[in-house]
Amino acid sequence: MKLGFVGTGALSSAIVTGLKSLPGETTPVVISPRNEEIAAELAARYPDVRIAADNQAVLDQCDTVMLAVRPQIAHEVLRELRFRKDHHVVSLIATISREEIAGLVALAAQVGKALPMLMIARLQGATIICPPDPIVAVFFGRLGGVIEVEDQNEFDALSVVTATYASYFRYLDTIDDWVRGQGVADEKSRAYITSIYKALANAPDTAPDEDFMHLSQNYATRGGINEQMLRELTERGTFEAVTDSLRRVHRRITGQ
Numbered sequence: 731m732k733l734g735f736v737g738t739g740a741l742s743s744a745i746v747t748g749l750k751s752l753p754g755e756t757t758p759v760v761i762s763p764r765n766e767e768i769a770a771e772l773a774a775r776y777p778d779v780r781i782a783a784d785n786q787a788v789l790d791q792c793d794t795v796m797l798a799v800r801p802q803i804a805h806e807v808l809r810e811l812r813f814r815k816d817h818h819v820v821s822l823i824a825t826i827s828r829e830e831i832a833g834l835v836a837l838a839a840q841v842g843k844a845l846p847m848l849m850i851a852r853l854q855g856a857t858i859i860c861p862p863d864p865i866v867a868v869f870f871g872r873l874g875g876v877i878e879v880e881d882q883n884e885f886d887a888l889s890v891v892t893a894t895y896a897s898y899f900r901y902l903d904t905i906d907d908w909v910r911g912q913g914v915a916d917e918k919s920r921a922y923i924t925s926i927y928k929a930l931a932n933a934p935d936t937a938p939d940e941d942f943m944h945l946s947q948n949y950a951t952r953g954g955i956n957e958q959m960l961r962e963l964t965e966r967g968t969f970e971a972v973t974d975s976l977r978r979v980h981r982r983i984t985g986q
């Protein structure tokens with residue numbers, strides 16, 4: 731594979747960093763010159779990473795091209811480029827459908843979408859790809875895992891999960907804030923919460939046959955403090971509010 735990136739920003743940088751952290755990894759990578767600083771840093775860090783003169787030069791020097799510009803400028807950027815029939819195009823542009831991208835990269839026969847997250851730099855967090863594609867699946871599989879989906883509906887529904895990170899940390903912050911308010915030292919509160927939530931994050935892997943509802947029930951010992959908190963949050967409509975927000979984010983993602 732000769733890999734190219736059109737748009738060298740935060741996400742491209744994270745993918746290249748993850749890729750080049752793999753032992754013995756020598757895939758040649760060509761990146762577009764913008765962002766200048768990020769491109770220069772990647773090229774200085776990795777001998778197999780080169781900066782192309784412009785976006786067209788990226789395409790001319792690669793067979794697999796990842797599109798990683800912001801959605802607002804995607805049409806303008808892609809309209810100027812000449813894709814070859816043998817180009818394997820993977821769009822990382824979150825809010826533009828595969829069909830729309832396929833129309834913009836005419837001639838390229840293979841066009842798919844992928845949704846990696848920035849933690850890919852540390853080889854963490856699976857990438858969703860659509861449609862299933864063995865080459866792209868192997869690529870992202872090595873960088874934190876891959877979930878292959880058949881159609882845009884599945885892709886969009888899974889994408890909504892990525893809207894929940896900030897709320898997750900706000901939840902932890904609420905716990906942390908309260909604990910510190912009781913006079914516990916900052917570092918002890920943070921260390922304890924981090925340690926416990928890391929352990930909880932392992933629970934689905936240690937009990938692969940249990941769904942999340944069962945895991946919740948397992949912890950909600952009858953008459954215990956977990957049951958109390960779950961009941962109180964449920965009675966206040968907390969989880970319905972989460973579902974409502976997921977629905978609204980989904981509508982936004984799908985443009986409905």
Ligand SMILES: NC(=O)c1ccc[n+]([C@@H]2O[C@H](COP(=O)([O-])OP(=O)(O)OC[C@H]3O[C@@H](n4cnc5c(N)ncnc54)[C@H](OP(=O)(O)O)[C@@H]3O)[C@@H](O)[C@H]2O)c1
Binds near residue numbers: 822825
């Ligand atoms: N970040 C994420 O967590 C994430 C997750 C999933 C999907 N995505 C998608 O990935 C894409 C890139 O996101 P990002 O976070 O990497 O954004 P970003 O950091 O803003 O990177 C985009 C890069 O494109 C460059 N650029 C601007 N005009 C260009 C042009 N004409 N030709 C080539 N490059 C140009 C920008 O350079 P300048 O700085 O010089 O303007 C910028 O560095 C977006 O479409 C986003 O929807 C991002």
